[in-house]
Amino acid sequence: xxxxxxxxxxxxxxxxxxxxxxxxxxxxxxxxxxxxxxxxxxxxxxxxxxxxxxxxxxxxxxxxxxxxxxxxxxxxxxxxxxxxxxxxxxxxxxxxxxxxxxxxxxxxxxxxxxxxxxxxxxxxxxxxxxxxxxxxxxxxxxxxxxx
Numbered sequence: 001x002x003x004x005x006x007x008x009x010x011x012x013x014x015x016x017x018x019x020x021x022x023x024x025x026x027x028x029x030x031x032x033x034x035x036x037x038x039x040x041x042x043x044x045x046x047x048x049x050x051x052x053x054x055x056x057x058x059x060x061x062x063x064x065x066x067x068x069x070x071x072x073x074x075x076x077x078x079x080x081x082x083x084x085x086x087x088x089x090x091x092x093x094x095x096x097x098x099x100x101x102x103x104x105x106x107x108x109x110x111x112x113x114x115x116x117x118x119x120x121x122x123x124x125x126x127x128x129x130x131x132x133x134x135x136x137x138x139x140x141x142x143x144x145x146x147x
Contacts, residue, residue: 008078026145029097030055037073044123053105058145060134061127083122085129087111094147103147110136112142 022032034051041048046069053059054066061067074080079090094107115134119125137144 024056033073036076037069040069040076043072046072054130055073055145058143060131064123067123067127070130071122072083074126074129075122080122080126080129083120084124085115085117087115090114098147103142105145106137106140106142109140 016122017035033055034048037051040046041051044078048064050061050069054061054070061070068142071080076105077093079093081089091107091111094110094128095104098104098107104131110133117125117128117132119128134144137147
């Protein structure tokens with residue numbers, strides 16, 4: 001019985017170790033984004049956990065601090081400028097990090113579609129934009145995070 005229990009525990013530890021070593025192929029981009037987002041943490045009540053929830057776990061912002069963190073990130077990249085979506089900055093930034101020119105038409109479609117979104121609240125605007133990005137990318141059969 002002890003040998004069986006030991007074997008089960010050993011298999012479990014090895015399995016967890018294997019999971020932990022698998023890295024997201026976008027981890028380099030995520031780390032760069034996290035560094036650039038550093039000034040946004042604690043602003044509007046947002047935290048590094050909010051960043052991880054949205055970026056590493058690939059969830060849409062759902063709380064006010066998450067939406068405000070998203071707004072701060074957009075403002076830092078100038079994809080929201082003067083309270084409005086900046087299509088030119090968005091498309092330029094996304095094309096610069098895209099790993100395949102075949103994705104450019106998808107990025108342009110996202111820009112054209114999401115450009116129509118407006119909201120006087122910067123946090124709500126950012127939340128709506130991220131939702132739009134994901135929905136348009138999904139229509140093209142791609143995960144927004146893989147652009």
